[in-house]
Amino acid sequence: MLKGVKVKEITYLQAITEAVDEEMARDPTVFLMGEDIRQWGAPLGEFKGLFEKYGGERVRDTAISETAMLGAAAGAAATGMRPIVHIMFSEFLGVCMSDIRCVLTKTRYMTGAKTKFPATIMSYSGAGVSAAGEHSTCPYGYMMAIPGLKIVVPSTPYDAKGLIKSAIREDNPVQVLYHQKLISDRLTGEVPEEEYTIPIGKADIKREGSDVTVVAIGLMVHRALSAAAKLQEKGISIEVVDPRTLAPLDKQAIIDSVKKTGRLVIMDEEPKTESASSEISAIVAEEALDFLDAPIKRVCAPDTPIPFSPVLEKAWMPDEEDLLKAVNEIV
Numbered sequence: 001m002l003k004g005v006k007v008k009e010i011t012y013l014q015a016i017t018e019a020v021d022e023e024m025a026r027d028p029t030v031f032l033m034g035e036d037i038r039q040w041g042a043p044l045g046e047f048k049g050l051f052e053k054y055g056g057e058r059v060r061d062t063a064i065s066e067t068a069m070l071g072a073a074a075g076a077a078a079t080g081m082r083p084i085v086h087i088m089f090s091e092f093l094g095v096c097m098s099d100i101r102c103v104l105t106k107t108r109y110m111t112g113a114k115t116k117f118p119a120t121i122m123s124y125s126g127a128g129v130s131a132a133g134e135h136s137t138c139p140y141g142y143m144m145a146i147p148g149l150k151i152v153v154p155s156t157p158y159d160a161k162g163l164i165k166s167a168i169r170e171d172n173p174v175q176v177l178y179h180q181k182l183i184s185d186r187l188t189g190e191v192p193e194e195e196y197t198i199p200i201g202k203a204d205i206k207r208e209g210s211d212v213t214v215v216a217i218g219l220m221v222h223r224a225l226s227a228a229a230k231l232q233e234k235g236i237s238i239e240v241v242d243p244r245t246l247a248p249l250d251k252q253a254i255i256d257s258v259k260k261t262g263r264l265v266i267m268d269e270e271p272k273t274e275s276a277s278s279e280i281s282a283i284v285a286e287e288a289l290d291f292l293d294a295p296i297k298r299v300c301a302p303d304t305p306i307p308f309s310p311v312l313e314k315a316w317m318p319d320e321e322d323l324l325k326a327v328n329e330i331v
Contacts, residue, residue: 002158002190002191002192005192005193005194007190007191007192008190008191009189009190009191010157010188010189011157011183011187011188012156012157012160012178012182012186012187012188012189013044013045013183013186015154015157015158015160015164015189015191016046016160016161016164016178017041017046017047017048017049018161018191019160019161019162019164019165019168020032020046020047020084020168021049022165023164023165023168023169024054024058027082027169029080029081029082030082030083030084031057031082031084032047032050032054032058032059032060032083032086033059033060033061033062033069033072033073033083033084033086034047034061034062034085034086034087034088034122035061035062035063035064035086036061037050037051037059037060037061037086038051038056042086042088043088043124044124044180044183044184046183047059047086066087066092066095066096067095067098069085069096070087070096070100070103070104070121071096071099071103072085073085073099073119074099074103074107076119077116077117077119077173078107078115078116078117080116082118082119082120082168083118083119083120084119084120084122084168085119085121085122086122086123087121087122087123088123089124089131089135089136089137090123090125090137090138090139090177091134091135091137091139092123093121093139093143093175100121100146100149100173100175101146104117104119104148104149104173105146105147105148105149105172106148108148108172109148116171116172117172117173118168118169118170118171118172118173119174120164120170120173120174121174121175121176122176122178123175123176123178124178124179124180125137125138125139125177125178125179125180125218126138126179126180126181126218126219126269127181127269127301127306127313127316127317128181128184128219128317129181129184130309130313131180131308132306132307132308133305133306133307133308136306136313137270137306138177138179138217138218138268138269138270139177139270140153140177140217140246140268140270140276141270141274141276141279143175143247144246144247144249144276144279145274148172148173149172149173149175150167150170150172150173150174150175150200150201150245150247150248151174151175151177151245151247152164152167152174152175152176152177152200152245152246153177153178153179153217153243153244153245154176154218154244155182155206155216155217155218155221155222155242155244156221157187157188157189157190157191158190159198159204159242159244160178161191161196162196162197162198163176163198163200163244163245164176165195165196165198166197166198166199166200167200169197170200177218179218179219181219182218182219187222198244200245200248201245201248201249201250202244202245203243203244203245203250203253204242205239205240205241205242205253205257206221206224206225207228207238207239207240208239209228209237209240210237210239210260210261211263211331212236212237212238212239212261212263212264212265212327212330212331213239213254213257213260213261213263213264214227214238214239214240214241214265214266214267214323214327215241215242215254215257215264215266215267215280216240216241216242216266216267216268217242217243217246217268217269217276218269219269220267220268220299221240221242223267223318223319223320223323224238224240224267225240226320227320227324227327228240230324231327236327236331238327239257239261241253241254241257243280249279249283254280254283254284255283255284255287255288258284258291258292259288259291262291262293263292263293263294263330263331264281264284264296264297265296265298265299265323265326265327265330266280266281266296266298266300267299267300267318267322267323268298268300268318269300269301269317270300270301271300271301271302272298272300272302273303275298275300277298278298281296281298284296294330294331295330297329298326299318299322299323299326300318301316301317302316304316
């Protein structure tokens with residue numbers, strides 16, 4: 001609940017639309033490009049109405065070529081524009097990875113800090129909608145391994161709007177990963193009526209607690225909060241930490257929580273190997289090991305591709321029961 005400000009309730013999708021709309025209205029150098037964004041407003045409709053409002057110069061349909069999109073974004077960013085490029089599903093980021101790893105994130109380091117590269121890359125992530133293995137990945141771990149790339153993963157309408165606005169204003173490349181199930185489930189939440197932004201690199205304590213720290217990412221935040229409510233009935237107090245930004249990661253917020261609770265569970269919708277949970281585990285092991293009263297637990301997906309079958313997909317995704325089991329093992 002937001003205090004001291006006038007609020008309205010909107011969906012996760014509306015929060016994305018409002019963020020992009022407000023930044024395009026505020027700054028004429030901001031423009032949007034991607035596949036099917038003029039007529040559809042992207043496959044899930046988050047940019048619907050922007051073509052009619054801003055015209056074809058600032059809302060551009062592209063060919064089906066992620067490499068061409070990222071190359072154009074890099075050139076536009078280098079020459080003073082602020083491109084927003086929609087790469088649809090995060091698996092497709094692999095197609096244009098050379099432009100991300102070798103151009104967007106390195107050119108500023110190699111040419112001096114005066115060269116800005118303010119490109120915002122927006123992509124769907126996550127399973128739960130039966131979109132199969134090529135349209136359902138959360139690529140947190142391997143995107144975190146790209147030096148120079150900032151990564152935001154909003155879990156609520158409030159976070160989505162505030163973080164996307166900050167991403168567009170950032171002078172370095174930012175990857176925005178937003179969970180498609182939060183759109184399809186029509187998640188709603190309060191946002192301020194007045195303009196606001198959320199700093200990139202600042203975690204949020206979604207629920208305070210004293211017995212176990214649960215670091216949850218994206219959709220998993222909501223599953224962690226649901227599990228925390230059930231555990232509270234058994235007298236177990238869970239603190240839910242939402243990083244919101246994976247790069248830069250708010251290490252101090254996580255460490256401070258672990259120092260308070262003495263226990264850590266990480267809930268991450270990725271295969272466990274080389275995931276965001278791996279990095280968070282390593283940080284706590286290096287910097288807060290003496291404060292742990294039990295081993296670190298990770299609640300992740302199996303090291304397999306994501307199945308299409310709704311029954312198998314449900315079994316593949318981490319859920320409340322997986323988290324409850326992990327917590328009970330260390331309390």
